[in-house]
Amino acid sequence: MKATQLLHGAGIGLRSQHYQTILENKPDVPWFEVLTDNYMGAGGLPLYHLEQVRNNYPISFHGVGLSLGSADPINVKYLNKLKQLINRYQPVQVSDHLAWVSINNHYTHELLPFPYTHEAIEIVSNKINQVQDFLGQALIVENPSTYLDFNNSEMLEWIFIQEIVNRTGCELLIDINNVYVSASNHGFNPIEYISNIPEKQVKEIHLAGYEDRQTYLYDTHGYRIHEAVWNLYEIALSYFDATPTLIEWDSDIPDFEFLLNEASKAQNYLNQSKQQEKIA
Amino acid sequence: MINLHTLQHLFVDAIFEDTEINPALNELENYVSFNKKLNCKEQVNIYRSSIFGGLISALREIYPVCHKLVADDFFNFMATQYIYLHKSLSPDLTDYGEHLAEFISTFKTAATLPYLSDVAKLEWSWHRAFHALDHSGLNINKLNKLNEKQQNNLIFNTPPGSSLITSCFPIHKIWNTNQGDSNEPVNLDEGLVKLIVWRNGYDMHIDELLDDEWVLLNEINNRVSLNNICDNNSHLFNTETLIPQCVKRGWIADFSI
Numbered sequence: 292m293k294a295t296q297l298l299h300g301a302g303i304g305l306r307s308q309h310y311q312t313i314l315e316n317k318p319d320v321p322w323f324e325v326l327t328d329n330y331m332g333a334g335g336l337p338l339y340h341l342e343q344v345r346n347n348y349p350i351s352f353h354g355v356g357l358s359l360g361s362a363d364p365i366n367v368k369y370l371n372k373l374k375q376l377i378n379r380y381q382p383v384q385v386s387d388h389l390a391w392v393s394i395n396n397h398y399t400h401e402l403l404p405f406p407y408t409h410e411a412i413e414i415v416s417n418k419i420n421q422v423q424d425f426l427g428q429a430l431i432v433e434n435p436s437t438y439l440d441f442n443n444s445e446m447l448e449w450i451f452i453q454e455i456v457n458r459t460g461c462e463l464l465i466d467i468n469n470v471y472v473s474a475s476n477h478g479f480n481p482i483e484y485i486s487n488i489p490e491k492q493v494k495e496i497h498l499a500g501y502e503d504r505q506t507y508l509y510d511t512h513g514y515r516i517h518e519a520v521w522n523l524y525e526i527a528l529s530y531f532d533a534t535p536t537l538i539e540w541d542s543d544i545p546d547f548e549f550l551l552n553e554a555s556k557a558q559n560y561l562n563q564s565k566q567q568e569k570i571a
Numbered sequence: 572m573i574n575l576h577t578l579q580h581l582f583v584d585a586i587f588e589d590t591e592i593n594p595a596l597n598e599l600e601n602y603v604s605f606n607k608k609l610n611c612k613e614q615v616n617i618y619r620s621s622i623f624g625g626l627i628s629a630l631r632e633i634y635p636v637c638h639k640l641v642a643d644d645f646f647n648f649m650a651t652q653y654i655y656l657h658k659s660l661s662p663d664l665t666d667y668g669e670h671l672a673e674f675i676s677t678f679k680t681a682a683t684l685p686y687l688s689d690v691a692k693l694e695w696s697w698h699r700a701f702h703a704l705d706h707s708g709l710n711i712n713k714l715n716k717l718n719e720k721q722q723n724n725l726i727f728n729t730p731p732g733s734s735l736i737t738s739c740f741p742i743h744k745i746w747n748t749n750q751g752d753s754n755e756p757v758n759l760d761e762g763l764v765k766l767i768v769w770r771n772g773y774d775m776h777i778d779e780l781l782d783d784e785w786v787l788l789n790e791i792n793n794r795v796s797l798n799n800i801c802d803n804n805s806h807l808f809n810t811e812t813l814i815p816q817c818v819k820r821g822w823i824a825d826f827s828i
Contacts, residue, residue: 331663332702333731336773362576369662389736394579398659400629400667401622403582406602410575419705439614440604443572506608507617 294384296349298322298495298535301557303550305350310340310549317347320554321419324537325382327354331372348487351463351495351537352382353396359418359432360405361391369495370425377426378483384494386431386464387422389415389452406441407451416458423459427461431462436469436501436510448473449487456489463488465531466497467524468516468537472508485527493531498524498557499539513542516553521560573602586619589655626654626667633668634694635751636674637687649678665702669695686740686759693742693777696734696768701775703732706824708771714826721800721828727814729793730824733769733782735788742766743777771821778820783808788822 300321305313307329312318325345330341344350356369389450405411422430434452446454455461465488472533474481498521500514516538528534538553572579581602596615603611612769628651631638653674653812659667660707672691672756672799675681681688717725729735748755767778780788786807790800801810817823 328662328664332665335702337702338705339773358662362574362579366662370725372663378703383713391579391663394576394583396660397583397587398624398664398667399583399586399622399680400659400664401618405575405579408572408575414575421675438606438617440606440610441578442604443578444603476606506613507606509617571813 404437433464436472445528689738700732728825
């Protein structure tokens with residue numbers, strides 16, 4: 292299934308609060324994204340539910356544990372576990388973040404920023420290559436939202452992304468909310484960011500809501516997608532075409548119906564984008 | 572120029588330093604720019620809040636009864652102290668929090684709740700069994716096919732992820748009364764309880780054990796062979812009746828020879 296299937300349309304992040312609704316009602320959702328790190332246990336109900344969802348829908352895997360931006364080596368135990376999950380559940384694609392979560396084997400479980408330096412390019416590229424070689428498939432890497440500026444960065448984030456794509460052939464997940472949040476926090480132009488992303492590598496888009504904390508925007512994934520993010524999404528689709536898009540929600544998780552409505556809105560944008568592709 | 576490893580080490584040290592004097596944060600300031608409206612400390616604090624918030628929330632999910640017993644403020648304070656002392660050493664967040672019961676037993680602020688540590692022990696056991704390997708129960712046919720020598724040397728196994736725990740407090744009743752909106756009173760002076768926490772299929776169980784069941788299951792968990800269990804405990808129980816009884820309850824789930 293993995294080799295031939297592609298994701299299409301607007302999917303929804305799978306959350307345990309919605310298992311029952313999904314399994315009982317089989318809603319018309321083209322795909323679900325699974326937070327891989329929630330299924331690292333040996334067995335039990337979470338894996339059972341994942342299996343049931345997988346029997347009915349295509350899924351993608353999305354994780355944080357690879358810690359690609361860390362100076363630590365890859366955690367081989369985690370990578371093995373990820374491969375076992377991939378073999379068992381056959382996700383259409385697998386993604387992680389351009390961030391680090393651990394150093395000296397101390398896990399923060401938070402996506403942390405790092406300076407965009409030539410040293411970091413080496414480290415991140417080597418790790419992506421190691422992961423791709425081990426998994427035997429392309430890894431999709433997501434742009435982070437950040438709240439901190441390192442003064443020893445040697446390049447802009449999109450240049451860094453271009454460089455790791457050149458070195459690894461990895462694919463990209465562009466989180467439009469993250470672009471918007473980081474652009475606002477660091478004062479860059481979000482359209483310039485999007486226009487500099489290697490568009491052929493973009494295999495997935497994320498949409499989520501941020502929280503305005505007065506002195507900065509914070510990527511909570513707990514709010515309705517803001518109008519400014521929808522607008523940026525529309526612009527992004529003109530660069531990336533009708534890329535599969537995910538509605539992501541992690542805190543104060545609403546009813547499934549609400550997420551369906553957000554996904555339907557994203558689907559309308561995707562349909563418009565497809566029509567424009569045809570005209571062009 | 573500072574290398575990535577040193578910078579990341581510094582970053583984590585700055586986050587997890589629990590005193591006002593934070594040399595790592597002072598050094599990190601050399602590498603962080605003033606970000607529009609936020610200085611280095613404020614930028615690092617965004618991540619500190621997020622990291623601690625995530626870990627506290629993970630502990631709250633694993634220890635819902637402890638959380639209910641002490642309420643938000645106390646739990647958050649206790650969890651924060653725990654996080655400062657105990658690093659997460661696994662990328663799997665469900666591995667985090669194993670030592671909370673031990674921590675609570677030495678946490679002076681919780682001294683007025685002497686049962687809290689044992690309730691935490693029960694909740695960790697529950698969490699462990701919930702995520703443990705699935706099993707299909709003891710294969711009696713396979714067991715019956717063993718010859719006498721193999722039967723004598725076999726070692727039984729309790730269900731994967733199961734735990735045997737004791738407490739001077741009726742922690743299973745405290746746990747039970749804190750599910751949903753139950754307000755059933757619990758008599759804290761009922762005396763010692765012996766429990767097994769385990770999973771049958773996807774159903775979780777907390778079962779109270781009799782003295783002979785407790786001894787037998789402990790022997791099994793200590794990987795004592797059937798022959799030796801019989802020899803060691805002939806004065807306490809009859810294995811020929813007790814073992815089938817424990818198999819029937821689901822507490823013996825497998826064997827190895």
